[in-house]
Amino acid sequence: MFSRLWTVMRKVFIHIRRDPRTLAVMFIAPLMQLILLGYAATTDVRNVPLAVFDQDRTAASRDLVEAFVASGQFAVAQHVGSDRELATLIDGGRARAGLIIPPGYAADLLGRRGAQVVFVLDGSDPSIAGSSLSAARLIGQAKSVSIQTERRAAIAPPLEVRTRVWYNPDMASAVFMIPGLIGLVLQLQATLLTSSAIVRERERGTIEQLIITPISPFELILGKILPYALVALLITLEVLILGTFWFGVPIKGDVGLLLAISCLFLISTLSIGLLISTVANTQQEAFLLTFLTLLPSVFLSGFIYPVAAMPGALQFISGIIPLTYYLIVVRGIVIKGVDVAVLLPQIGALALFGAILIIAATARFRKRLD
DSSP states (O other), X not given: OHHHHHHHHHHHHHHHHTOHHHHHHHHHHHHHHHHHHHHHOOOOOOSEEEEEEESSOSHHHHHHHHHHHHTSSXXXXXXXXXXXXXXXXXXXXXXXXXXXXXXXXXXXXXXXXXXXXXXXXXXXXXXXXXXXXXXXXXXXXXXXXXXXXXXXXXXXXXXXXXXXXXXXXXXXHHHHHHXXXXXXXXXXXXXXXXXXXXXXXXHHTOHHHHHTSSOOHHHHHHHHHHHHHHHHHHHHHHHHHHHHHTSOOOOOSOHHHHHHHHHHXXXXXHHHHHHHHHHOSSHHHHHHHHHHHHHHHHHHSSSSSOGGGSOHHHHHXXXXXXXXXXXXXXXXXXXXXXXTTTTHHHHHHHHHXXXXXXXXXXXXXXXXXX
């Protein structure tokens, strides 16, 4: 019995040894999971981008801004000159919070009624909003106690930080997660659909038919991408309808704009799948490589964990992942209702990624047998 069992086991080991690339992918995936989860799986947000609208411009107002920065929770992204400019920064994701200091702030601190400042939060990401909200209140309380101590008098709190949460006042996680799932589902489905396209032709022996035709590599790549792009767009509509009517997440922006930008994102994801298809030798290997590329997208794109909480190296990697930009787009349109002007940096990045990846997939494909 043992000899027969050993014969079968030996045969399996020989098959594994003959497919070293698949074996390497199988061992690399757990390492990537451990490293990415070890560094990215944190909700301890630091250096939240803060827009400051200081209408008082006194030593007292500058001291309050310095108290927010010194906490380590916030970093001043930009000083603005109007409420509208502050709102534009938050709409575009360049600031996650805003501090509005009214005129006469320094004088009000010395008065009996005390001073009030407004702290505005982007509630579209509850993990960032929750910690920022608590930090702002604690900073206000600490500053108020410090002023009372300096005066050595038991007076009413001289400073009140009034908080406002925009876009998602209840900070419901579904409002944040459902739009993110649109991007993740799109990437997973689009990459899986195309990652086995060339491999399947090779395994079935039909690759020779493509080789003898006058079609160019670019035409072949486009011919493979476009049908899957139409299918993926239908999937997008399906997920949007389900998210709106089943989970109760309303779409505040232009659905047509969202679908148009989704096409740019789909070019990137479908090209990734085809690039994998030109590298892999078997459909199993294509599936494993797809899973390997999906890991960084899940953990480093901001889908679950805030990018601001990650180390600098992982933030850099996040910047070269197309899903990172698409999540900003889909959450901006669905949750905030922003227009195309706010999303121009993300649209440009997705267009660039799409062009690079489709050129890479075309260059990788060789119109000949290996």
